[in-house]
Amino acid sequence: MRNPIIVALDVESADEARNLVDRLGDSVSIYKVGMELYAAAGMAFVQELINRRLDVFLDLKFYDIGETVKRAVVQVARSGVRFLTVHGSGAVMKAAVEGRGSSNLQLLAVTVLTSYDEQDLADLGYKCSVADLVALRVRKAMEAGIDGIVCSPLEAATVRQLAGPRAVLITPGVRSAHAAKGDQKRVATPREALDAGANYIVVGRQITRSPDPRSEALRILDELA
Ligand code: C5P
Secondary structure (H helix, E strand, C coil): CCCCEEEECCCCCHHHHHHHHHHHHHHCCEEEECHHHHHHHHHHHHHHHHHCCCEEEEEEEECCCHHHHHHHHHHHHHHCCCEEEEECCHHHHHHHHHHHCCCCCEEEEECCCCCCCHHHHHHCCCCCCHHHHHHHHHHHHHHHCCCEEECCCCCHHHHHHHHCCCCEEEECCECCCCCCCCCCCCCECHHHHHHCCCCEEEECHHHHCCCCHHHHHHHHHHHHC
């Protein structure tokens, strides 16, 4: 079985992140670098992970005018990052696909932030439901040539149907049955996420706040085996 765990390095310094990566050893080979760690340690730390032959999921959710997105994606593609998130709006996705060119970078669209509800969409002037907007954006993402979608495990089955078998589906919001949920309200277990069609699961605190991160990662792999 391919290891589907992506660990979210939601920590405040390169030192702390490095310590986690060291402790996890060969139990994990893909790491998500989000805004916090990126703001603290930047591409220098991303490059350090890549130099250690680890894969990086850069979760910066790009959203800007097309030219700016395209040029930024060119830089990310050159760095050797494996996955990059962009917002699922048409012009942004088109520009990102141009920037990726023929590189190995895989682009993931964020459809609708899971913190948004119908009222938030109404405030933005959208007159449709969250589910309708997710469906529209998944279709547009696939038409634009985006490689995959970041979604909740609870919507993974629907997204899989819309996106087709080749799309890469990555789901955060995953917790084993024994683990604390933290501030996540709508969670699924790793097994449920994969059964619903996810290719990879993003796990943060269940692993990173565990007294023994490596055992926790191995325990999840065991649950999945
Ligand atoms: O600690 P936990 O497993 O909840 O971490 C989840 C990670 O996934 C965090 O980096 C968070 O930003 C990200 N994420 C999420 N829910 C989403 C999208 C991303 O929790 N809908």
